Amino acid sequence: MMQAPDLPLWAALITALLLLTGSLLTLTGALGLLRLRSFYQRVHAPTLGATLGAGCILIASMLCFSVLETRAVLHEVLIALFLTVTTPVTLMLLARAALYRDRVEGNPETPPDTGQERPANPAEKA
Amino acid sequence: MTRWLAFPLLTLCLLAMWLLLVQSVAPGSILMGVLVALVATRLFTVLRPEPVKYRLTGAVVRLAGIVLYDIIRSNIAVARIILTGRTDRGMSGFIRIPIDMRSRHGLALLAVIITATPGTLWVQFDSARGSLLIHVLDLVDEEQWIALIKNRYEKLLMEIFP
Numbered sequence: 394m395m396q397a398p399d400l401p402l403w404a405a406l407i408t409a410l411l412l413l414t415g416s417l418l419t420l421t422g423a424l425g426l427l428r429l430r431s432f433y434q435r436v437h438a439p440t441l442g443a444t445l446g447a448g449c450i451l452i453a454s455m456l457c458f459s460v461l462e463t464r465a466v467l468h469e470v471l472i473a474l475f476l477t478v479t480t481p482v483t484l485m486l487l488a489r490a491a492l493y494r495d496r497v498e499g500n501p502e503t504p505p506d507t508g509q510e511r512p513a514n515p516a517e518k519a
Numbered sequence: 520m521t522r523w524l525a526f527p528l529l530t531l532c533l534l535a536m537w538l539l540l541v542q543s544v545a546p547g548s549i550l551m552g553v554l555v556a557l558v559a560t561r562l563f564t565v566l567r568p569e570p571v572k573y574r575l576t577g578a579v580v581r582l583a584g585i586v587l588y589d590i591i592r593s594n595i596a597v598a599r600i601i602l603t604g605r606t607d608r609g610m611s612g613f614i615r616i617p618i619d620m621r622s623r624h625g626l627a628l629l630a631v632i633i634t635a636t637p638g639t640l641w642v643q644f645d646s647a648r649g650s651l652l653i654h655v656l657d658l659v660d661e662e663q664w665i666a667l668i669k670n671r672y673e674k675l676l677m678e679i680f681p
Binding site: 424425438 | 536539540542590591594597598601611613615630631634635636637638639640641642643652654656
């Protein structure tokens with residue numbers, strides 16, 4: 394079992410800095426969910442945690458364990474990859490559902506359908 | 520035999536993923552990884568996927584750099600908007616962007632880029648008209664956003680997916 398004090402000072406400092414930056418960004422994203430007004434604005438907020446927030450935390454993890462185990466620990470790259478590939482799908486589904494609902498309700502701020510678009514058809518989403 | 524190596528890039532990526540997951544480059548792991556990657560690629564061809572036309576040029580590296588830079592920049596921009604409380608309704612809105620790219624894979628990648636960048640969200644793509652609807656959190660200058668997506672991303676993506 395490895396102990397955290399084994400970490401040299403420079404690595405500990407960089408790891409702590411990256412962890413703090415990442416968690417502050419994620420917290421800001423969560424705060425955005427509370428502060429932003431409309432649904433479409435709020436959808437933007439959690440991307441902070443899914444992109445740079447997660448990125449900072451993953452780099453911190455790679456650095457910390459690479460130094461502790463004195464070998465390259467890189468499998469966090471896969472977490473970043475799968476996050477990047479999957480989050481947009483969820484966000485797009487949410488946005489499309491909201492848009493569909495707003496169009497059915499006839500909300501004034503909703504952009505009009507251009508005619509050929511069929512919002513109910515998921516195959517349409519390229 | 521060609522059916523086992525129909526997607527060489529996919530096979531390579533699967534092998535890389537396997538080696539990262541088992542965290543070793545011992546001959547045994549590589550052998551197992553090659554086996555898994557080959558079988559997975561072979562199973563993938565059963566789905567009859569549309570063949571991907573791509574060119575691995577310097578554009579890939581340039582695009583990756585640009586996207587990374589933009590993600591960092593827009594993270595800071597969106598965090599500032601949330602923290603300073605500039606959250607008026609009128610500031611954000613939808614814009615329509617004319618898109619010339621027709622490659623499905625290029626469009627999919629553009630969707631990931633736009634959505635992964637905080638502050639912009641891919642909402643709907645009209646494939647018949649080539650018109651893309653996105654939502655922008657900090658919509659000050661509409662023309663500037665259209666130019667950004669067309670010049671920064673679409674041009675490079677069309678180079679990669681001709």
